[in-house]
Amino acid sequence: MCFSAGASFTAGVLLTTIGTATLKKVHKPAQLAFALIPLFFAFQQFSEGILWLTMGRSDFVLVQAVATHVFLILAQVVWPMLVPYSVLLIEKDKTRRKILLGLLAGGAVIAFYNLYIFIFHGVHAQIVANHIAYHTDFIIPIGKSAVIFYLIVTLAPLFVSTFKRMSILGVIIAVSFIVSAVFYMQCLTSVWCFFAALISFVIYYIIRDAHREYHIDLLAAIKKTVKKTRDKIIKKH
Numbered sequence: 001m002c003f004s005a006g007a008s009f010t011a012g013v014l015l016t017t018i019g020t021a022t023l024k025k026v027h028k029p030a031q032l033a034f035a036l037i038p039l040f041f042a043f044q045q046f047s048e049g050i051l052w053l054t055m056g057r058s059d060f061v062l063v064q065a066v067a068t069h070v071f072l073i074l075a076q077v078v079w080p081m082l083v084p085y086s087v088l089l090i091e092k093d094k095t096r097r098k099i100l101l102g103l104l105a106g107g108a109v110i111a112f113y114n115l116y117i118f119i120f121h122g123v124h125a126q127i128v129a130n131h132i133a134y135h136t137d138f139i140i141p142i143g144k145s146a147v148i149f150y151l152i153v154t155l156a157p158l159f160v161s162t163f164k165r166m167s168i169l170g171v172i173i174a175v176s177f178i179v180s181a182v183f184y185m186q187c188l189t190s191v192w193c194f195f196a197a198l199i200s201f202v203i204y205y206i207i208r209d210a211h212r213e214y215h216i217d218l219l220a221a222i223k224k225t226v227k228k229t230r231d232k233i234i235k236k237h
Contacts, residue, residue, distance in 0.1 A: 008049030015042035015200050022204045025211040033086035035207050038200035040074065040082065045197060047071045048132065055127055068125045069118060072134055076114040080107035080153050087157040087166065099160050107153040113146065151177065164209060169202050 019038035026035045051067040054060035084104040091097050117123070123136045151174075158170030176195030 005049045005052035008045045008052060011197055012042045012045040012049060015039070015045060015197055018200045018204050022200075022207050025204070025207045027211050028090075030089040031207060031210070033082065033089055034203065037082070037086065037203050040078070041197040041200055044071055044074045047074070051125060051132060055125065055132075064125070068123060068134070072118060072123055073115070076150070077111045077118075080110040080114075080150055083107065083154045084157040087161045087163070090163055091161055093162050096160050096162060100157055103153050103157050103160070106149065110146065110150050110153060163206070165202075165206050169199060169206065172202060173199055 015038050019036070019042055022035045022038050023032075026032055047067045047070040051064060051071065054064040054067065057064075081104065084100050084107050088097060088100040088104060091100055117136055121136050123134055125132050125134050127133075155170050155174055158166050158173070161167075176198070179195065
């Protein structure tokens, strides 16, 4: 979150609560990566909260640098791979899995591209109009193309997936990105991550609904098995 330290830490606590509740609804190991996204956002918000507290303080330069890199690595290195990977794990359709594998490969390219910039050219953060803006000294000739590619690998998986309500999640994230880009372009990374953090609520409902359907199907299977067993017993007698 980009508005204040208090807002960031409050969001972190809230997202930790939502993330914990989401993990409790997981009933298949394949859902774990997707269900961990709210906690991913929580950790990200805590790191930016620390950044807010250390900005402009010479005695916390190292802490500020670590918090800056943690936030950006989560946003621009982990996220491009986490989205296609987590969706791939829960997808059952073979054709769509192949598409998701391609998107995961694209996400890896973006991740390593950003990691290269962070390692060899450095990044720094500054407060701009009550928001945190992140900058690098690297002159990026493919900057706009990289942003478009980033959007493709992080949004497309949500529309490719056949998992229930996943496309709704994609629409909400896309809208939040557009709002962030239009009104907070200088602080896009920070502000968009705030809006994306709100998506954690949607992720909770997606996992919760899948959990409910799982138990309904399980109960139906048990009833069917019991009925078959009972019919066999009756037939024998």
